[in-house]
Amino acid sequence: MATEIWMASAEIAPLAHTGGLGDVLRALPKALAGRGHSVRRFMPGYQMIPRDRFEDEGVSLKIPLGNERVPVRFLTRTEKSGERTTLVICDEFFDRDGIYGPLGGEFPDNAKRYSLFCRAICEYAQHTERPPQVIHSHDWPAALIPLFVRHAYQWSAQPLTVFSIHNLAYQGRFGSFDLQWLSLSPEKEQELFTPEGIEFYGDLNFMKAGILYSDHITTVSPSTAENICTPEFGFGLEGLLNSQKHKLIGILNGADYEEWNPQTDPYLPKNFTKNTYLQARKSARKHLREAFGMPAAQRPILGIVGRLAHQKGMDVFIESALPLVTMGVDFCIIGDGDSELASRLKSLQEHLPNRVGVYIGFNEALSHLLMAGSDLVLLPSRFEPCGLVQMHAMKYGAIPIVHQTGGLKDTVIDVLNNPEEGTGFHFAPLDPEQIRDAVQTALHYMKDSPKQWQAMQKRAMNTNFSWDRAAQSYEKLYGLEVTHSPKGKSEVTVPAVAR
Numbered sequence: 001m002a003t004e005i006w007m008a009s010a011e012i013a014p015l016a017h018t019g020g021l022g023d024v025l026r027a028l029p030k031a032l033a034g035r036g037h038s039v040r041r042f043m044p045g046y047q048m049i050p051r052d053r054f055e056d057e058g059v060s061l062k063i064p065l066g067n068e069r070v071p072v073r074f075l076t077r078t079e080k081s082g083e084r085t086t087l088v089i090c091d092e093f094f095d096r097d098g099i100y101g102p103l104g105g106e107f108p109d110n111a112k113r114y115s116l117f118c119r120a121i122c123e124y125a126q127h128t129e130r131p132p133q134v135i136h137s138h139d140w141p142a143a144l145i146p147l148f149v150r151h152a153y154q155w156s157a158q159p160l161t162v163f164s165i166h167n168l169a170y171q172g173r174f175g176s177f178d179l180q181w182l183s184l185s186p187e188k189e190q191e192l193f194t195p196e197g198i199e200f201y202g203d204l205n206f207m208k209a210g211i212l213y214s215d216h217i218t219t220v221s222p223s224t225a226e227n228i229c230t231p232e233f234g235f236g237l238e239g240l241l242n243s244q245k246h247k248l249i250g251i252l253n254g255a256d257y258e259e260w261n262p263q264t265d266p267y268l269p270k271n272f273t274k275n276t277y278l279q280a281r282k283s284a285r286k287h288l289r290e291a292f293g294m295p296a297a298q299r300p301i302l303g304i305v306g307r308l309a310h311q312k313g314m315d316v317f318i319e320s321a322l323p324l325v326t327m328g329v330d331f332c333i334i335g336d337g338d339s340e341l342a343s344r345l346k347s348l349q350e351h352l353p354n355r356v357g358v359y360i361g362f363n364e365a366l367s368h369l370l371m372a373g374s375d376l377v378l379l380p381s382r383f384e385p386c387g388l389v390q391m392h393a394m395k396y397g398a399i400p401i402v403h404q405t406g407g408l409k410d411t412v413i414d415v416l417n418n419p420e421e422g423t424g425f426h427f428a429p430l431d432p433e434q435i436r437d438a439v440q441t442a443l444h445y446m447k448d449s450p451k452q453w454q455a456m457q458k459r460a461m462n463t464n465f466s467w468d469r470a471a472q473s474y475e476k477l478y479g480l481e482v483t484h485s486p487k488g489k490s491e492v493t494v495p496a497v498a499r
Contacts, residue, residue: 002038003480005029006132006159008121010114010141012041012085014364015049016099018336019307020253020388021139021166024220027256031467032474033082038130042121044094044113045075045087053077054087061127063090063120064183065112072120088120100141103339110141111178111204118144119183122153134478136162140172143210144182147198150213151188160478163214165207166385168228168235169311172206179204200236211240216477217248220386221407225250233383233406251474252410254467255391260368262396262461267368274461277397278454281372288373291366292332292357299355300443302329303374303398305367305389308337308345308360313380313403313430318344320432324439325355332357332370371396376442382430384408390424394460399453400424401438411465415456416441423460 007029013022029039045051054075062069073089088094093113101107118137122145125131137145146161179193193199198209211217219225225248227233229241241248258264262272262280269287272280289296302324308314314335321331333345333356342360349358359366371377377393379402386407390400394412402408404426415422427438446453 002036004130004132005032005037005039005134007041007136008142008145009043009138012043016046023388024253027467029083030081031471035471039083040086042086042088044117045089047095047097051075061123063116063123065116066180088117111174112181114141115144115181118142118148122148132159134160137210138164139166140170140206143206146214147209161214162216163210165219174204176204211244219250220253221410222250223410224385224406227406251470253386254470255388255465260392260395262372265368267365268372274458281397284369284372288332288369294357295354299328299330300375301332302376302378303332303370304378305334305370308335308341311382313382314341316430316432317380320435321348323436325352327440330355334359334367336361371398374398376401379408380435391465394423394463397457397461401442402426403430404428422456423463
């Protein structure tokens with residue numbers, strides 16, 4: 001029988017997501033299912049998710065939540081690639097406009113909402129005929145699952161727990177009052193709510209629970225696994241992470257080349273390969289300008305797509321924007337998040353409507369067109385655990401300019417340091433002057449060395465960050481011994497896991 005792997009996340013693309021976490025939950029389960037495993041991914045049944053293709057499993061459980069027991073249902077569908085998606089249905093907590101809160105904010109009862117979500121998955125595992133051998137939780141909204149598995153239930157065969165940190169800056173930190181929603185006994189509360197446990201300067205910290213009580217911790221690139229153990233990138237948890245370093249590993253995220261493939265992308269005016277990209281990218285550039293309401297021009301386009309957040313360095317980019325326009329660069333920007341940053345970008349667009357295009361929100365089609373129509377893609381993140389934007393950009397022949405940090409450094413080879421293998425440009429430190437210098441260097445490279453530029457584009461398009469590679473690393477982490485047949489089928493055995 002195939003290994004039963006469960007994943008839990010607040011986001012799964014394209015159903016509901018704000019960034020890279022949702023993309024990971026779209027691609028990694030699919031890659032594992034393609035390797036012969038039985039994979040089920042859980043997420044809350046948010047208001048924005050259409051339910052017409054989901055079937056009610058006919059299971060209604062009453063989930064402990066403080067002094068109450070809250071009824072929860074489960075809706076499931078099987079995806080074309082074989083993995084199952086299960087919505088945890090509790091309209092009182094999830095039938096709202098937004099994932100974590102309204103635009104730029106958070107719901108005041110998020111501790112209660114995601115405690116329920118984590119408990120519901122563990123309760124379901126206790127009642128199903130196909131219990132998981134592995135439960136893999138992602139980021140703080142699912143971080144209580146390892147705690148519940150270890151301290152709230154008895155198991156005939158306790159599942160292995162894996163906790164993945166995608167963004168350590170968001171930890172699920174709540175007041176001590178919210179401890180009640182974990183529905184632990186008074187003795188367990190006293191045992192666990194300590195500085196050595198889930199207490200954090202008097203508060204409850206979900207992320208600490210995932211780090212402490214999981215069997216394995218992963219983060220999304222090797223550099224990030226090192227970085228988060230330092231004061232600069234540990235966000236107050238570096239001491240804890242160093243104490244748990246024996247179970248911490250960095251596994252580089254993959255890119256979903258079924259979704260992000262210029263040869264088959266339905267959102268492009270013309271599909272292309274590394275041998276036919278020149279004319280097709282010109283067509284995409286024309287359509288991109290039209291989509292942003294910008295007049296036709298031969299000036300290079302610098303694209304930006306992602307969250308409008310301090311972490312992403314958008315404030316630093318905005319400070320560098322006017323000098324970049326003076327250099328002869330136009331901007332196409334897609335993002336959502338901080339309202340002040342959004343307002344500053346819209347002001348920039350109003351000031352320079354022929355040179356700057358801004359779309360506030362998420363738009364799948366426009367994001368794909370941006371990759372095909374931009375000459376350069378800028379990622380000025382202060383820190384970036386992995387990042388998928390640069391992987392997508394390279395596959396489409398858009399050259400990334402990245403702050404030299406985390407997964408950006410791991411995935412983009414600086415052409416100035418390695419002219420024969422380079423796929424983009426690095427800059428450091430993060431400040432407006434360094435961004436301007438990096439863009440100016442790229443513009444000179446594009447104009448003065450067209451053959452070298454095209455060779456770099458082809459190298460970038462040849463990069464392969466497939467999820468199958470990442471899935472193999474997760475198989476090893478899960479302790480699975482997998483033998484693949486020539487046709488891709490897998491025979492899987494699950495060795496005993498020592499704890």
